[in-house]
Amino acid sequence: MSSSASKGPWRTNPGLALLHLVGWYAAVVGVYLAVAYSASDTPPPDCEAGFCLSDREQMFYLALFGYPVLGVTFLVSLVILGVRSSRDPTRPASSVGFVAAVPGFVVLAVLLCLGVTQLG
DSSP, X not given: XXXXXXXXXXXXXXXXXHHHHHHHHHHHHHHHHHHHHHSOOSOOTTOOSSOOOOHHHHHHHHHHHXXXXXXXXXXXXXXXXXXXXXXXXXXXXXXXXXXHTHXXXXXXXXXXXXXXXXXX
């Protein structure tokens, strides 16, 4: 009898863990879009140049940089998901998906900090 048979059935369903991961990344994108839409849409009043961006437009241009970075962190999260679900199969899928989504939370925090410093 092998040692893996004595542990019982797997509790980490990789498909369910991936669903949790995708859900957390959707939440990251949703939070960024909510913050961007709440920013002002009027250009600054002291704008003398012909090309002035409103706060909302600056957030969306920052997203042009941030979403490819978020895509790379999603690939990193997939690797983390695979490693975490295969090393200890007794972990619940929700915690595996959450831990794998941590790089996305880091990217969101950095983008929001950059956006706030650009706006302020």
